[in-house]
Amino acid sequence: MSVTPLLLRSLRYGAIVAVASAVLGGGVGWLVAVGPGLAGGLIGAALSAVFLGLTAVSILVGGRAAKGDLTSPAFFGILLGVWTLKLLLFFVFSLWLRTQDWIDPGAFGFTAIGAVVGLLIADVVAFQRSRVPLDVALPGSDRPAE
Numbered sequence: 001m002s003v004t005p006l007l008l009r010s011l012r013y014g015a016i017v018a019v020a021s022a023v024l025g026g027g028v029g030w031l032v033a034v035g036p037g038l039a040g041g042l043i044g045a046a047l048s049a050v051f052l053g054l055t056a057v058s059i060l061v062g063g064r065a066a067k068g069d070l071t072s073p074a075f076f077g078i079l080l081g082v083w084t085l086k087l088l089l090f091f092v093f094s095l096w097l098r099t100q101d102w103i104d105p106g107a108f109g110f111t112a113i114g115a116v117v118g119l120l121i122a123d124v125v126a127f128q129r130s131r132v133p134l135d136v137a138l139p140g141s142d143r144p145a146e
């Protein structure tokens with residue numbers, strides 16, 4: 001069973017949500033704080049999309065490196081390494097962006113939170129629309145479950 005179609009669909013839906021949140025967050029940020037608001041909205045949407053997209057990409061890369069064996073240490077090593085990198089980058093960007101005058105923190109925060117919620121909803125919709133075959137024995141059948 002391959003999770004590749006599910007993850008690719010999740011990435012496609014995530015790209016659509018990221019563009020929509022950048023347009024909406026950047027537009028509202030522009031109306032509220034002109035240049036810094038636009039920058040805050042665009043950066044909030046971009047960072048949210050990159051960080052959430054890295055998870056799907058790391059699962060795809062890890063699955064390919066482990067040759068489809070999702071119990072392989074290589075798979076979990078890649079996943080854990082990417083998640084650790086994401087955590088470190090999040091702290092670095094948070095501390096750096098706090099000191100910048102060219103970004104509106106309100107526009108950044110609201111756009112980032114909205115984008116994360118939207119991207120999580122996109123993941124749920126991608127999961128719900130995926131068709132994953134199940135090999136189970138139905139009651140009354142002579143075939144044992146695998």
